[in-house]
Amino acid sequence: MDQPRFARRMNGVRPSFIREILKAAEDSGVISLAGGLPSPSLFPVEDLAVCAARVLAEDGSSALQYGATQGHGPLREWVAARCAARGVRVEADEILITTGSQQALDLLGRVFLDPGDRVAVEAPGYLGALQALGAYEPRFCPVPLNLDGGDPAALRRALRRRPKLYYAVPNFQNPSGLTYSEDCRRCITQVLRGCETLLVEDDPYGELRFEGRDLPPLAANLEGRGVLLGSFSKTVAPGLRLGWVAAPRAVLSKLVIAKQGADLHSSPLAQRILHRYLTECDVEAHLARLQDAYRQRRDRMCTALGAHLPSGTSWTRPEGGMFLWLTLPPGVSAQALLEEAVAQGVTFVPGSSFHVDGSGAGKLRLNFSHPTPERIDEGIARLGRALQRLLAPSPDGRRRPAPRKEEIEPCQG
Ligand SMILES: Cc1ncc(COP(=O)(O)O)c(C=O)c1O
Incomplete structure (x- = not known):
């Protein structure tokens, strides 16, 4: 069949590299901190x-x-x-x-x-x-x-x-x-x-x-x-x-x-x-249950980040919702980290996906509403390992620039 003659507006729509990686990682052993899903166990x-x-x-x-x-x-x-x-x-x-x-x-x-x-x-x-x-x-x-x-x-x-x-x-x-x-x-x-x-x-x-x-x-x-x-x-x-x-x-x-x-x-x-x-039905009680569960998961994720991520990394501490935003140590690309993270069995969405001008290379989004608290712990531990590997000396013995020592603080978005 001849090439279908798509509308011009479809020209900019390409399968994204990130989507491909995330699709490849869709197996049960991989912990996804990438999606934007609510917790299914809390559906009424x-x-x-x-x-x-x-x-x-x-x-x-x-x-x-x-x-x-x-x-x-x-x-x-x-x-x-x-x-x-x-x-x-x-x-x-x-x-x-x-x-x-x-x-x-x-x-x-x-x-x-x-x-x-x-x-x-x-x-x-x-x-x-x-x-x-x-x-x-x-x-x-x-x-x-x-x-x-x-x-x-x-x-x-x-x-x-x-x-x-x-x-x-x-x-x-x-x-x-x-x-x-x-x-x-x-x-x-x-x-x-x-x-x-x-x-x-x-x-x-x-x-x-x-x-x-x-x-x-x-x-x-x-x-x-x-x-x-x-x-x-x-x-x-x-x-x-x-x-x-x-x-x-x-x-x-x-x-x-x-x-x-x-x-x-x-x-x-x-x-x-x-x-x-x-x-x-009692909608207010349902909302209170959701809020409670998501607060606990946010706390669990923030605690795990503090335990497993190196200094130079910072993140937001949201007062609600389902996501937090992480800033990597200077010079570290979220895209490079994603490849290492998939190898370790965890995924996230790199920050550049959320920018129209390709910026946001050193940022990433983490979802805390969908994974269970235990999977949050394990997922962040894997993320920490992936980041350590990326920061480790390369085989030619040269070290990557050491990340600045700084307090963990919310990022600038
Ligand atoms: C900011 C924002 N707007 C809109 C939507 C779409 O939600 P829905 O179409 O399920 O109502 C989402 C879903 O993640 C979202 O995060």
């Missing part, structure tokens, strides 16, 4: 089974019929009330239920981006957003993160290039685990107020806070200049494929049209099961 399987049986018994024919594009009304009302409790005043008709929040990112790209348009993104940034938005061929303007969150001065510089969107994950960011502080939120909303760039605030981890105080979403103070994305993937189960977007009506109506073309609507069966779960 029994409660969902009861809810599914009730939906099919009491509401089966509607649940199995086509549904409204905007989503199941009672579920939208639940989301609107949850937003209001966090300071974001939206009505149920300003909510669109999506097939995971990943779909919301794709729909936003469809609705807003022409090839060559600019999009400001966090650096490092969520890979799935770079992929979803990248399909619409924008030019990305990276906005570096610092320990306080997004950098308002860097954002101000990026805004001079008039990006249509600023994409941000202010809570327990993927990949860095960093959270925008109260001060940072105030500065960023000030910078965004009065400019024509729309904030896309993605918050799938906000309810997974296991330390510190909840902070209101930036969208709460942007009077219609922001859209807020949420997901049930990390708090209930990703297999439901349900998320939502809260947006001003003018934006929402365009997103609804785009969703009609994409998939007509998200599963009415899954939406009804989820709605029953949210209203008839």
